[in-house]
Amino acid sequence: MSLQGKRALITGSSRGIGRGIVLKLAEMGAKVAINYRQNEAAANDTLMKVRERGADGLIVQADVSRPDDARRMFNQVKAAFDTLDIFVSNALGEIFTYYRPPLDITPEQWEKAVDSQAKAFLVGAQEAARLMGKGGRIIAITYRPGGATAGWQPYFAQGSAKAALESLVRYFAVALAGHGITVNAISPGIIEDSILNSFPQDAQDGIRAWHRAGWTPMRRLGTPADIGNAVALLSLEEAGWITGQVIAVDGGASLMNPDFPLEIQRG
Numbered sequence: 409m410s411l412q413g414k415r416a417l418i419t420g421s422s423r424g425i426g427r428g429i430v431l432k433l434a435e436m437g438a439k440v441a442i443n444y445r446q447n448e449a450a451a452n453d454t455l456m457k458v459r460e461r462g463a464d465g466l467i468v469q470a471d472v473s474r475p476d477d478a479r480r481m482f483n484q485v486k487a488a489f490d491t492l493d494i495f496v497s498n499a500l501g502e503i504f505t506y507y508r509p510p511l512d513i514t515p516e517q518w519e520k521a522v523d524s525q526a527k528a529f530l531v532g533a534q535e536a537a538r539l540m541g542k543g544g545r546i547i548a549i550t551y552r553p554g555g556a557t558a559g560w561q562p563y564f565a566q567g568s569a570k571a572a573l574e575s576l577v578r579y580f581a582v583a584l585a586g587h588g589i590t591v592n593a594i595s596p597g598i599i600e601d602s603i604l605n606s607f608p609q610d611a612q613d614g615i616r617a618w619h620r621a622g623w624t625p626m627r628r629l630g631t632p633a634d635i636g637n638a639v640a641l642l643s644l645e646e647a648g649w650i651t652g653q654v655i656a657v658d659g660g661a662s663l664m665n666p667d668f669p670l671e672i673q674r675g
C-alpha cells in the first residue's frame with residue numbers, strides 16, 4: 409500500500425492525533441503540510457520525525473477557526489504543492505476556553521467551538537476541493553459520542569459543534585461526489601498522547617481503568633498511530649466508493665450498551 413506522490417494537509421498536526429496521521433501518511437510516501445496554531449517547537453519536532461522517515465513536508469502556521477487565516481494557509485500549501493490529494497480537518501480548538509455546561513456558557517464561548525470545528529471544516533473543505541482533482545480525499549476527525557449524547561455536560565459546545573461537523577461531511581460528500589472526491593469522518597475512541605494528557609491525573613487514570621475493564625472491548629485506549637492507519641486506509645484509491653460516512657475507530661467502544669453493567673453484557 410502506497411501513497412507515493414500524494415500531497416496532504418493535516419490541520420492541528422504538530423501534536424496528538426494529527427501527528428499520528430502525519431507520520432503514517434509520510435511513512436507511506438506522501439508529502440505532508442503540518443499545521444499548528446501556536447506551538448512551533450512541536451511542529452518542528454514533527455517535521456523532523458517526517459524527515460527521519462525519508463519523507464518531506466512543510467510547516468504552515470494558521471488558526472483554522474479564522475477563515476482568513478485558513479485561506480492564507482491554503483495559499484501557502486498551493487504555492488508549495490500546487491495541488492492537494494488529502495485534506496484532514498483535525499485541529500482541536502482551544503477547548504478549555506469553552507469547556508462549560510449549557511447553563512453556564514456564553515454565546516461567544518459556544519461560537520468559538522463552532523468556529524474551530526464546523527466553520528473550520530466549511531472553509532477547509534471549500535479550499536481543499538479547489539486544489540483537488542478526481543481521487544481527492546477530505547476527512548474530518550470528529551467525536552461521535554460527543555455529538556450524539558449529552559451526559560458529558562462541559563463538552564456541550566464541542567459536542568454540538570461535532571454534530572454540525574458530521575452534518576457538513578454528509579452535505580459535502582454529495583456536493584463533491586461528481587468531482588470524484590470522497591468526504592468522510594473518523595470518530596476515534598479515547599486516544600493516548602493527546603488532549604487526554606491535559607486532564608487531571610486522577611481523571612486520566614479513571615478513564616484508562618474504565619476502558620481496560622471492558623468498556624472498550626479491545627481493552628486499551630487508542631493511539632495516534634491507530635487513527636493515522638485509518639486515515640491512510642481511507643486515502644487509498646481502493647476507498648473511492650466510501651463517502652459521507654462517520655467511521656468509528658475505537659476498538660469496539662461504540663458497541664457497548666450503557667443500560668447494563670459489564671458483567672451482564674459479557675454473559
Ligand SMILES: NC(=O)c1ccc[n+]([C@@H]2O[C@H](COP(=O)([O-])OP(=O)(O)OC[C@H]3O[C@@H](n4cnc5c(N)ncnc54)[C@H](OP(=O)(O)O)[C@@H]3O)[C@@H](O)[C@H]2O)c1
Pocket residue numbers: 419420421422423424425426443444445446447448450470471472473497498499500501502524549550551595596597598599600601602603604
Ligand atoms: N484525544 C482524544 O481522545 C480524541 C477522541 C476523539 C476525537 N478527538 C479529536 O481529535 C482531534 C485532535 O485532538 P487531540 O486530542 O489530538 O488534540 P491535541 O493533542 O491537544 O492537539 C491539538 C492540535 O490542534 C492544534 N490546534 C488547536 N487549535 C487550533 C487552531 N485553532 N488552529 C490550528 N491548529 C489548532 C494544536 O496546535 P498548537 O499546539 O500549536 O495550539 C495541536 O497541533 C480533535 O478534533 C478532537 O476533537 C480526540
